[in-house]
Amino acid sequence: MLLEASGVNVVYQPGRGERIWAVRDVDLSLREGEFVGIVGESGCGKSTLGFALTQMLRPPAVLDSGMIAFRGTDIASLKGDKLRRQRRRGFALVLQSGMNALNPVRSIERHIGDLLKAHPLPGEHWSGEAIRSRGRELMGMVELDASVLSRFPHELSGGMRQRAAIALALALEPELIVFDEPTTALDVIVQAALMDMIKGLQRSRGFTAVLISHDMSVVLDATDRTIVMYAGRIVEDRRSVDMVPDRIHHPYTEALFGCYADPRTDEVVLLDIPGTPPDLSLADHDCSFAPRCTSAIDICFRERPRLCDVGGGRVACHLYSEARREVS
Numbered sequence: 001m002l003l004e005a006s007g008v009n010v011v012y013q014p015g016r017g018e019r020i021w022a023v024r025d026v027d028l029s030l031r032e033g034e035f036v037g038i039v040g041e042s043g044c045g046k047s048t049l050g051f052a053l054t055q056m057l058r059p060p061a062v063l064d065s066g067m068i069a070f071r072g073t074d075i076a077s078l079k080g081d082k083l084r085r086q087r088r089r090g091f092a093l094v095l096q097s098g099m100n101a102l103n104p105v106r107s108i109e110r111h112i113g114d115l116l117k118a119h120p121l122p123g124e125h126w127s128g129e130a131i132r133s134r135g136r137e138l139m140g141m142v143e144l145d146a147s148v149l150s151r152f153p154h155e156l157s158g159g160m161r162q163r164a165a166i167a168l169a170l171a172l173e174p175e176l177i178v179f180d181e182p183t184t185a186l187d188v189i190v191q192a193a194l195m196d197m198i199k200g201l202q203r204s205r206g207f208t209a210v211l212i213s214h215d216m217s218v219v220l221d222a223t224d225r226t227i228v229m230y231a232g233r234i235v236e237d238r239r240s241v242d243m244v245p246d247r248i249h250h251p252y253t254e255a256l257f258g259c260y261a262d263p264r265t266d267e268v269v270l271l272d273i274p275g276t277p278p279d280l281s282l283a284d285h286d287c288s289f290a291p292r293c294t295s296a297i298d299i300c301f302r303e304r305p306r307l308c309d310v311g312g313g314r315v316a317c318h319l320y321s322e323a324r325r326e327v328s
């Protein structure tokens with residue numbers, strides 16, 4: 001297994017005594033070469049989980065408890081140089097907006113040079129020509145002209161900036177790349193081209209990818225496996241090809257599915273999910289989705305459902321644990 005996370009809890013502590021549970025009790029494994037999507041409404045904890053998996057959490061977010069092992073090393077406990085060395089060998093994060101990831105007063109080539117020099121392998125020396133050559137190679141991978149190397153972020157379009165940010169993520173040849181809403185704020189044509197490029201890179205270079213998105217259609221189209229999050233918890237986890245209406249299990253997944261146009265069908269009927277997500281500063285002793293769930297039964301308001309193996313995936317819903325109890 002490339003990465004294993006267990007019992008991960010991430011808390012935001014915005015002020016004295018305030019605790020907001022952004023990620024709750026997440027257990028997750030990522031295999032080598034897998035392309036996994038994490039989907040859910042804004043505030044469901046998907047980006048925070050992505051930051052936790054790459055050890056990029058910054059205050060007021062803290063990893064409250066849990067273990068995150070990358071190739072068997074608990075990266076949650078690594079700090080300073082040890083974390084930098086592990087990051088050099090392992091994982092990268094592509095942020096929502098290329099502009100946020102790039103320094104406005106440095107050219108793209110300077111970004112690449114800074115990165116390579118900050119993480120040299122033993123005996124490696126990066127001369128100006130070596131950086132330029134690696135830069136040209138990276139620009140080719142993300143389908144940008146080599147002339148982009150001498151340009152500054154403000155001289156590039158949103159799509160080009162995002163490609164440059166992906167080139168930076170690829171520079172150290174990581175085994176895992178987390179893409180946090182990489183196509184947000186781009187128009188649909190640029191979005192589709194960028195996603196095609198990401199899919200192509202993932203297949204040709206073989207890295208493990210995690211795509212975080214609020215857009216179910218983007219996730220279903222690109223990934224091998226889809227994880228659905230609600231109120232900080234994983235509520236469903238199954239192969240993307242099995243995420244079709246007659247096989248979906250969790251009522252939230254079903255509701256979410258109704259909010260998006262499935263590119264695999266001709267019929268488009270868009271629905272909304274009534275109600276609002278719960279207050280994440282409160283403990284959840286019941287099913288957080290119960291007030292919005294049209295299938296809720298008594299136990300849903302008393303007991304929190306556990307994530308169980310159901311039909312080739314994992315689902316956290318009493319409907320399935322109750323059905324299993326009746327059968328046994």
Ligand code: SF4
Nearest residue numbers: 287290293300317318
């Ligand atoms: Fe709905 Fe109950 Fe399942 Fe929660 S546990 S999603 S309330 S049926």
